Amino acid sequence: MARKLIFGMNLTLDGYIAATGVDIGWSGPPSEELFQWWLDQELANEVSLYGRKLWETMSSYWPTGDQQPGATPAEIEFARNWRDTPKVVFSSTIDKAGWNTRLVTGDAVAEITRLKAGDGGPMGIGGAALAGAAMRAGLIDEYALATHPVLVGGGTPFFTALDNWVNLNLVETRTLPGGVVLTRYETRRGGQG
Template sequence: MRRIILSLSVSLDGYFEGPDGSLDWHLVDDELHQHFNDELRTMSAFLDGRVSHELMSAYWPTADANPEASSAEAEFAGIWRDMPKYVFSRSLTKADWNTTILREVDPDEINALKAQPGGDMVVGGATIADEFRRLGLIDAYRLYVMPVILGAGRPLFPASGVRSDLRLVETRTFSNGVALLGYEAGRGGE
């Protein structure tokens, strides 16, 4: 069965976005970008909310045509274009680039996707990720902790009253100071 993996960057103080939605504090150098490519190329689908999908589709479809794009960026453009995408939106009427629009997160529908053959699926975007988390649909978490304390912004996981126990399965430090913390869903001591 395919798993759903949350893969997102977060500040040391738990913010997904800085004030006013800023992402300029993300430290994605060639080493980290290549790591993202290596991880994401094995996936079978991207699961995103509307905002994340629109952000991605505004740049990645033609990023490899940009002469200033690094080789890792150009490689990711192809990965993104070719990967099946599911976008959760009540307002989108059309989405290109191998994208299926789903109106809501239906656990039965998501579990049917998980039961299909293929690689794991990656969920991105804070709002949709938190909904998946509250519904118990995330199997693994890959959090890329950026070496910055923002002091304000949009938290990755807003207060919800829903507890999620995790088990640490992976750590890695990148040369730019970013730390990967990999968790699997389930009680920490098991």
């Protein structure tokens, strides 16, 4: 059985994961419930796939996130899980990546296809360019969105331009404090056209 590939991120109501200038200040600190939901998503993943920019963001904080003053139990668990989970970073501009990470400099779509064909648990994918390439190649099995009630008018979109329609099935919806709406959709295979 092939591995499931899940693309999930925080985004604005108008569909951006970062505002113009790579500004993610619109999301603010997550509520305990939202952070726990993301932790649960991460704990379910057997492998994490990152583009360079998201890798740099995550690796600048999470290796020592459990040692930060005031770290909550969920943040401590997230940091430990982040360090322990095998990671693959796709980049042609960095030459090394630590913390249980393998660097891939070649064809990202070919490598993701190879990883999906293997046995194992779900893989999470993050980073707009990397996830966009996987989306265009039809490799995403599930979309997990934490939609925040803010409009930013431009920036880095969650969804990329596609060549074909992708039909989805809603599998979860939940409202959290601050008006954040969680939704998860599975790709309906065979229904693209």
